Amino acid sequence: MKDEIISMLVKSQDYVSGEEISQKLGVTRTAIWKHIKELKREGYKITAHPRKGYKLEHYPDIPAYYLLKPFLKTSYLGHTGEYHDLIGSTNDRAKELAASKVPEGFLVSANGQTAGRGRLGRSWNSPSGQGLYFSLVLYPNLPPVELPGLTLLAGLALAQTLEVLGVNVQIKWPNDLLINGRKVAGILTEIAAEAERTIYAVVGIGINIEPLAEEVKSSFAYPATALKEHLPEVSRQSLLALFLERFEKLYEEFKKGEFSWSLTEYKRRMAFLGEEVMIITGDREYRGVLHDLGEDGSLIINDGKTIKRFAAGEISLR
Numbered sequence: 001m002k003d004e005i006i007s008m009l010v011k012s013q014d015y016v017s018g019e020e021i022s023q024k025l026g027v028t029r030t031a032i033w034k035h036i037k038e039l040k041r042e043g044y045k046i047t048a049h050p051r052k053g054y055k056l057e058h059y060p061d062i063p064a065y066y067l068l069k070p071f072l073k074t075s076y077l078g079h080t081g082e083y084h085d086l087i088g089s090t091n092d093r094a095k096e097l098a099a100s101k102v103p104e105g106f107l108v109s110a111n112g113q114t115a116g117r118g119r120l121g122r123s124w125n126s127p128s129g130q131g132l133y134f135s136l137v138l139y140p141n142l143p144p145v146e147l148p149g150l151t152l153l154a155g156l157a158l159a160q161t162l163e164v165l166g167v168n169v170q171i172k173w174p175n176d177l178l179i180n181g182r183k184v185a186g187i188l189t190e191i192a193a194e195a196e197r198t199i200y201a202v203v204g205i206g207i208n209i210e211p212l213a214e215e216v217k218s219s220f221a222y223p224a225t226a227l228k229e230h231l232p233e234v235s236r237q238s239l240l241a242l243f244l245e246r247f248e249k250l251y252e253e254f255k256k257g258e259f260s261w262s263l264t265e266y267k268r269r270m271a272f273l274g275e276e277v278m279i280i281t282g283d284r285e286y287r288g289v290l291h292d293l294g295e296d297g298s299l300i301i302n303d304g305k306t307i308k309r310f311a312a313g314e315i316s317l318r
């Protein structure tokens with residue numbers, strides 16, 4: 001109910017009468033007034049005028065889909081969603097919702113997570129208000145073998161978003177975002193598929209926003225940084241809206257089979273290209289020069305004798 005009231009106020013950007021809200025939502029004006037009081041306690045600044053109704057003057061920088069509406073330029077990503085102040089994992093929730101067929105582009109976001117998950121079974125530290133945590137539900141009509149490309153696209157879209165905002169980033173294959181060699185964001189894509197058909201894909205993104213406490217920094221497997229250390233004024237809402245816009249463009253091209261431009265753009269930002277790296281896949285370790293990115297998004301390593309392709313793994317500098 002509160003979400004719907006906020007949605008109406010955000011959309012209007014002007015006064016909305018208590019009568020109009022109560023009619024639209026089918027509840028009494030007293031009920032509306034109680035919700036407004038609660039919203040004010042949560043940090044929303046709402047002016048009440050005896051004749052004109054309610055006007056939203058200011059709202060907190062939380063990544064809720066209903067607050068993105070005024071500046072969201074997508075045709076479907078983020079148009080529907082669910083926002084949680086605290087949740088276990090937005091990816092877990094998005095998978096449940098995907099199984100019940102919520103619309104494509106459904107956005108599950110949270111202020112904090114208690115069981116945030118990273119790649120390779122790691123956990124993703126998600127303290128409330130300190131990062132941007134969200135997951136998107138997609139139904140790509142593609143065979144599962146083509147889906148690794150989707151994760152690369154999400155990484156590229158996020159890199160482009162951060163560049164538009166004014167920071168230079170590199171992508172550590174497959175999809176860690178680095179600023180000056182330190183990890184600022186990670187992506188966890190999970191899919192449900194049959195041999196030939198994808199049922200759904202959930203793309204989950206975690207971005208460190210607020211400067212990190214020392215104990216958080218040391219919980220990362222890789223040296224970490226936070227966006228506000230580079231862009232002190234960044235807002236989670238505008239970052240999310242810009243990302244959704246970029247990602248929707250790339251995703252639409254990808255579905256039409258137009259992937260090569262994105263790969264070129266990805267490669268321009270790829271960390272460690274031409275350098276000696278180590279790649280770990282399962283319990284195996286390989287060493288060699290990071291030679292290239294394959295046309296399917298795989299990683300190509302040259303160990304001086306053979307050239308090997310990797311579809312998954314974790315790379316680091318040797």
Ligand code: BTN
Pocket residue numbers: 088089090091092113115116117118119120122124126132133134135176185186187188204205206207
């Ligand atoms: C990684 O770098 O290992 C991937 C991290 C992905 C974290 C995000 S936060 C939102 C979404 N929900 C999760 O539980 N994980 C992803």
